Amino acid sequence: MRALRRFTVRASLPEPLAALGTLATNLRWTWHPPTQELFASVDPQTWERVGNDPLRLLAQVPVSRLEALAGDENFLSRTRTIAEDLHHYLTAPRWYQRRQEETNQRRAAGGNDPLLPDSVAYFSMEFGVTEALPNYSGGLGVLAGDHLKASSDLGVPLIGVGLLYRSGYFRQSLSLDGWQVEHYPVLDPRGLPLELLTEPSGAPILVHVAMPGGRVLRARIWRAQVGRVPLLLLDSDVEDNDEDLRGVTDRLYGGDQDHRIRQEILAGIGGVRAVRTFCELTGHPRPEVFHTNEGHAGFLGLERIRELINGEGLDFDQALTAVRAGTVFTTHTPVPAGIDRFPVDLVRHYFGQDVLLPGVDTQRVLALGAEDNPGMFNMAHMGLRLAQRANGVSQLHGRVSRAMFRGLWPEFDTEEVPIGSVTNGVHGPTWAAGEISKLLGESSVDGGAGALGLEPVSDSLLWELRCSLRTRLVEEVRRRVRAAWLQRGASALELGWTESVFDPEVLTVGFARRVPTYKRLTLMLRDPERLRALLLHPQRPVQLVVAGKSHPADDGGKALIQQIVRFADDAGVRHRIVFLPDYDMSMARYLYWGCDVWLNNPMRPLEACGTSGMKAALNGGLNLSIRDGWWDEFYDGSNGWAIPTADGVTDPTRRDDLEAAALYELLGGQVAPLFYDRGEDGVPSGWMAMVRHTLATLGPAVQASRMVREYVETYYAPAAQSAASVCRDGHAGARELTAYRARVAAAWPAVSVVDSGTAVNGSGGPRLGVPLRVWARVHLGGLDPSEVDVQAVIGRVGDSDELHDVVTAPMRHTGDGGYEADVPLPHAGSVGYTVRVLPKHPLLATPAELGRVALPR
Numbered sequence: 051m052r053a054l055r056r057f058t059v060r061a062s063l064p065e066p067l068a069a070l071g072t073l074a075t076n077l078r079w080t081w082h083p084p085t086q087e088l089f090a091s092v093d094p095q096t097w098e099r100v101g102n103d104p105l106r107l108l109a110q111v112p113v114s115r116l117e118a119l120a121g122d123e124n125f126l127s128r129t130r131t132i133a134e135d136l137h138h139y140l141t142a143p144r145w146y147q148r149r150q151e152e153t154n155q156r157r158a159a160g161g162n163d164p165l166l167p168d169s170v171a172y173f174s175m176e177f178g179v180t181e182a183l184p185n186y187s188g189g190l191g192v193l194a195g196d197h198l199k200a201s202s203d204l205g206v207p208l209i210g211v212g213l214l215y216r217s218g219y220f221r222q223s224l225s226l227d228g229w230q231v232e233h234y235p236v237l238d239p240r241g242l243p244l245e246l247l248t249e250p251s252g253a254p255i256l257v258h259v260a261m262p263g264g265r266v267l268r269a270r271i272w273r274a275q276v277g278r279v280p281l282l283l284l285d286s287d288v289e290d291n292d293e294d295l296r297g298v299t300d301r302l303y304g305g306d307q308d309h310r311i312r313q314e315i316l317a318g319i320g321g322v323r324a325v326r327t328f329c330e331l332t333g334h335p336r337p338e339v340f341h342t343n344e345g346h347a348g349f350l351g352l353e354r355i356r357e358l359i360n361g362e363g364l365d366f367d368q369a370l371t372a373v374r375a376g377t378v379f380t381t382h383t384p385v386p387a388g389i390d391r392f393p394v395d396l397v398r399h400y401f402g403q404d405v406l407l408p409g410v411d412t413q414r415v416l417a418l419g420a421e422d423n424p425g426m427f428n429m430a431h432m433g434l435r436l437a438q439r440a441n442g443v444s445q446l447h448g449r450v451s452r453a454m455f456r457g458l459w460p461e462f463d464t465e466e467v468p469i470g471s472v473t474n475g476v477h478g479p480t481w482a483a484g485e486i487s488k489l490l491g492e493s494s495v496d497g498g499a500g501a502l503g504l505e506p507v508s509d510s511l512l513w514e515l516r517c518s519l520r521t522r523l524v525e526e527v528r529r530r531v532r533a534a535w536l537q538r539g540a541s542a543l544e545l546g547w548t549e550s551v552f553d554p555e556v557l558t559v560g561f562a563r564r565v566p567t568y569k570r571l572t573l574m575l576r577d578p579e580r581l582r583a584l585l586l587h588p589q590r591p592v593q594l595v596v597a598g599k600s601h602p603a604d605d606g607g608k609a610l611i612q613q614i615v616r617f618a619d620d621a622g623v624r625h626r627i628v629f630l631p632d633y634d635m636s637m638a639r640y641l642y643w644g645c646d647v648w649l650n651n652p653m654r655p656l657e658a659c660g661t662s663g664m665k666a667a668l669n670g671g672l673n674l675s676i677r678d679g680w681w682d683e684f685y686d687g688s689n690g691w692a693i694p695t696a697d698g699v700t701d702p703t704r705r706d707d708l709e710a711a712a713l714y715e716l717l718g719g720q721v722a723p724l725f726y727d728r729g730e731d732g733v734p735s736g737w738m739a740m741v742r743h744t745l746a747t748l749g750p751a752v753q754a755s756r757m758v759r760e761y762v763e764t765y766y767a768p769a770a771q772s773a774a775s776v777c778r779d780g781h782a783g784a785r786e787l788t789a790y791r792a793r794v795a796a797a798w799p800a801v802s803v804v805d806s807g808t809a810v811n812g813s814g815g816p817r818l819g820v821p822l823r824v825w826a827r828v829h830l831g832g833l834d835p836s837e838v839d840v841q842a843v844i845g846r847v848g849d850s851d852e853l854h855d856v857v858t859a860p861m862r863h864t865g866d867g868g869y870e871a872d873v874p875l876p877h878a879g880s881v882g883y884t885v886r887v888l889p890k891h892p893l894l895a896t897p898a899e900l901g902r903v904a905l906p907r
């Protein structure tokens with residue numbers, strides 16, 4: 051049956067129920083249990099059948115039922131209350147508006163706090179908001195969805211921008227012998243919670259992007275509404291397009307490099323055009339800040355450069371300066387092999403004929419994506435060059451990124467590479483089970499007083515709740531295992547055993563994620579007999595639920611899935627280990643709620659952050675994980691377990707052996723014994739102490755609201771400030787900073803520290819804490835002393851004379867190229883110093899930004 055057209059749905063709602071239409075199209079219902087309960091009560095069976103999707107519910111519920119509800123005063127009054135609640139949620143000031151208010155007050159009192167932007171555009175190739183809008187493949191998309199939801203809760207004025215894929219990523223099933231099979235169901239956008247942006251005539255507004263050979267790629271703009279946040283999704287499936295161009299948005303991460311660059315051109319360049327159209331149409335403020343979530347959407351910066359060249363008369367460098375000021379780039383990739391790159395010839399094919407971005411020099415475009423290999427165009431390098439501010443997604447990933455990209459700032463030590471970090475978070479109201487939120491109070495879920503909410507809850511009550519969540523998972527596992535076997539071709543008659551798969555009393559471990567090699571899906575199978583012994587332990591058994599999709603082109607990943615499936619098919623263990631096909635948000639929820647332990651064993655440090663373990667933690671699940679990504683900074687010894695990593699071991703086989711052995715050891719030696727150590731009341735009090743500690747400490751820390759607040763304070767507000775400074779007075783700041791860059795570039799070869807030395811005040815030689823006088827003579831190559839920072843750098847020295855644990859102190863200009871500073875000695879033992887010169891300009895975000903530093907010759 052085809053999905054019903056959305057306006058038909060609205061038309062068929064009796065007038066007293068009109069508010070249900072709004073409640074169904076605003077995706078706030080996905081994290082608002084009272085709205086879900088309202089829809090469930092419309093028709094519980096249909097609600098179940100349509101997979102808890104309000105639009106499909108309204109399309110399928112019998113008209114007679116709707117008519118009955120239209121006369122049901124109780125139902126109407128509940129609907130009114132919830133509609134008013136939504137209205138209040140959408141219009142009342144929230145955290146961000148209060149922050150703006152405070153900022154204004156401080157500025158009125160003479161402070162110079164940066165103004166918070168009135169609009170931020172957030173670009174991502176995937177958005178996982180709900181399974182009812184399947185537009186994501188995994189963690190990156192779900193993170194983007196959580197970013198929008200938390201922004202909405204906080205009142206952050208975000209606009210999301212991406213593509214609408216006709217078939218999403220793909221649906222996964224299994225063949226009889228355990229091989230992944232992909233399905234691409236075609237989604238009708240009219241049946242999705244989307245609204246088309248149209249001309250007053252009703253005709254769809256189209257974004258145009260020029261393609262080589264005089265062709266044009268057109269895209270419609272669909273708008274999803276995520277609470278307060280609009281999400282614009284471009285869709286190339288319009289009749290006016292050539293057949294091949296209609297297919298640009300067919301699938302996420304499908305197709306070849308050519309397909310992919312077209313998608314990225316549409317997302318980046320088309321995306322900016324869609325934002326402009328949207329703002330004109332609705333009066334929404336124009337974005338001051340553009341946030342590029344991963345390199346894929348990076349072409350957005352090039353379109354903004356074109357706008358400034360064509361519309362404001364800036365040259366390329368000035369436009370680049372202006373664009374950088376208002377751009378934030380987030381990288382998610384800790385390995386060079388994972389970075390999005392295109393052959394330079396392919397980029398030239400699309401950008402080379404002066405039609406895609408008229409007036410923008412192709413050579414300059416190519417230079418932005420340059421990397422070591424002259425034949426490749428690197429989207430991450432372009433992302434970094436187009437953004438004045440950049441970050442990784444956990445503290446460890448920040449460090450890894452600084453090392454990985456240090457080639458872009460070759461003269462700086464790794465620690466000074468200007469890439470920071472904001473550790474990812476997850477949207478509590480989406481991922482915490484309703485019972486948990488109720489028990490602990492709303493505030494614990496959206497990042498408030500986690501520990502306080504927990505105090506009065508007894509161990510036995512909390513344990514009961516954990517047991518009921520586990521039981522619900524067991525029911526879901528049985529349902530899905532049975533469905534999977536029917537799909538694989540089994541007959542219902544031989545599936546009686548599926549009714550007793552899993553046991554609601556048994557320690558339940560979850561492992562679900564995409565299946566790239568580094569996540570090591572099959573590490574648990576390293577020693578199959580040991581795994582079998584853990585699963586079948588007579589007193590302390592473990593049951594394991596596994597899920598994940600492999601990229602359709604990755605046969606290696608599919609072979610790993612097959613290994614797990616074959617192991618789990620064995621009649622001797624199939625009641626204790628299952629592989630559930632078609633991992634998505636609708637399945638993930640049950641796993642995060644019900645698993646006692648969440649297992650993660652990536653090859654450190656290849657997991658940039660990881661978020662599934664955070665979702666488990668929100669529900670009182672304990673993490674058992676390699677110290678990678680978020681777990682490296684959040685593991686505290688009593689909120690779960692750290693699987694030791696064999697970091698120095700280079701032979702991957704040996705490394706897997708060692709880490710797998712450590713995993714079995716922990717699971718059998720510590721995790722299971724603690725879980726099964728019961729008091730007289732049947733409650734495992736040692737276990738519950740860890741659950742309690744997890745809920746109280748990780749609960750607030752892993753929230754997406756914490757993450758979004760960090761982005762606002764550390765990235766969006768400073769970026770908005772920078773953007774305002776360069777744009778003011780006809781882009782005077784951009785012109786000035788660009789001229790400064792040129793002056794620095796010309797002068798720098800001659801900038802040097804000619805001579806330097808030290809002297810200790812008083813007698814007795816250098817002592818800890820006593821100021822050391824450092825002096826230097828510096829040649830500035832024609833730059834003014836006000837245009838540079840001269841610094842004394844003091845730190846420990848090892849055998850190689852390399853400085854570390856350094857402190858830096860600005861040096862005073864004493865005239866005629868002379869500089870001096872008094873620096874208290876920071877360390878005892880072997881200490882060294884040096885002097886360096888850095889560019890200095892009020893519009894630079896960091897001294898390393900220009901990649902220039904001069905040291906003694």
Ligand SMILES: *Cc1c(COP(=O)(O)O)cnc(C)c1O
Nearest residue numbers: 188189563634635638660661662
């Ligand atoms: C959270 C989530 C992920 C990300 O999990 P990782 O731990 O980052 O691998 C992937 N898929 C779904 C459906 C999720 O909800």
